[in-house]
Amino acid sequence: MTQSERASTPRIGGVIETALYVDDLARSQAFYQDLLGFTVAMAPIDRMVVLNITDDQVLLLFKKGASREATVLPFGTIPPTDGAGRLHVAFGVTPSDIDAWERRLSDAGVDVESRIDWPEGGCSLYFRDPDGHAIELKTSNWSGRPFLNPGS
Amino acid sequence: MTQSERASTPRIGGVIETALYVDDLARSQAFYQDLLGFTVAMAPIDRMVVLNITDDQVLLLFKKGASREATVLPFGTIPPTDGAGRLHVAFGVTPSDIDAWERRLSDAGVDVESRIDWPEGGCSLYFRDPDGHAIELKTSNWSGRPFLNPGS
Numbered sequence: 676m677t678q679s680e681r682a683s684t685p686r687i688g689g690v691i692e693t694a695l696y697v698d699d700l701a702r703s704q705a706f707y708q709d710l711l712g713f714t715v716a717m718a719p720i721d722r723m724v725v726l727n728i729t730d731d732q733v734l735l736l737f738k739k740g741a742s743r744e745a746t747v748l749p750f751g752t753i754p755p756t757d758g759a760g761r762l763h764v765a766f767g768v769t770p771s772d773i774d775a776w777e778r779r780l781s782d783a784g785v786d787v788e789s790r791i792d793w794p795e796g797g798c799s800l801y802f803r804d805p806d807g808h809a810i811e812l813k814t815s816n817w818s819g820r821p822f823l824n825p826g827s
Numbered sequence: 828m829t830q831s832e833r834a835s836t837p838r839i840g841g842v843i844e845t846a847l848y849v850d851d852l853a854r855s856q857a858f859y860q861d862l863l864g865f866t867v868a869m870a871p872i873d874r875m876v877v878l879n880i881t882d883d884q885v886l887l888l889f890k891k892g893a894s895r896e897a898t899v900l901p902f903g904t905i906p907p908t909d910g911a912g913r914l915h916v917a918f919g920v921t922p923s924d925i926d927a928w929e930r931r932l933s934d935a936g937v938d939v940e941s942r943i944d945w946p947e948g949g950c951s952l953y954f955r956d957p958d959g960h961a962i963e964l965k966t967s968n969w970s971g972r973p974f975l976n977p978g979s
Contacts, residue, residue: 754941
């Protein structure tokens with residue numbers, strides 16, 4: 676890409692949907708609602724649950740194997756997707772909340788699989804959701820700048 | 828969870844890392860850099876590429892199968908993850924940019940698999956990345972409010 680082409684690139688504003696593929700929708704919904712405080716964005720349907728992370732971001736929980744066909748709606752068609760394995764997603768948390776998060780995980784009986792204090796600043800807590808997905812709470816962005824809940 | 832417990836939940840500020848598992852790191856890196864304008868956040872390593880989506884969000888491209896063991900670093904251990912299938916992620920774009928995005932995809936030879944004009948407002952373009960992951964550009968948040976690049 677030339678410099679002029681790059682300059683003309685319309686910009687991406689950020690992630691608005693991130694998806695995990697799970698065995699048991701109700702179990703995963705309860706996990707993310709109760710532990711992380713996400714709220715229901717849409718009445719659950721057979722193949723998916725949609726939870727608000729922030730005002731502009733949702734977590735899509737897809738039942739494994741249930742979205743392998745396109746979803747034809749009156750106003751358009753949602754392409755098929757599916758996933759397996761132990762995926763990864765990280766959520767930003769305010770640095771001053773990290774001890775409260777450790778307590779909250781402990782109180783919920785969720786093991787902290789790892790804690791990393793990053794050389795460039797900030798720290799991460801890693802734990803598993805009910806399907807073994809590796810969930811991370813991190814107090815800094817990739818370059819180490821403290822994360823101050825811009826999305827909240 | 829009781830109301831008082833919910834009130835004491837520390838808050839999640841938003842997604843800061845979302846991950847895709849790919850066959851060819853260089854191919855995927857080129858796709859996301861050239862088509863979506865993401866920039867390199869870290870010098871690529873054998874098992875992963877990290878691209879900036881916004882100042883506070885990165886896209887992690889993991890080589891399939893290359894992170895099945897924990898990564899032991901001097902300052903902590905990154906838990907193993909891995910993924911398969913055709914996953915999904917959606918990025919927010921400014922409504923006035925949607926035609927520019929359609930042209931950009933077309934110019935790059937990327938087929939728009941579907942376009943949806945949502946009844947609650949906004950529209951989505953769906954296309955596939957080199958691994959068949961279903962990538963969506965959407966001009967509104969889940970409730971239909973226009974997306975105005977808060978992360979940029």
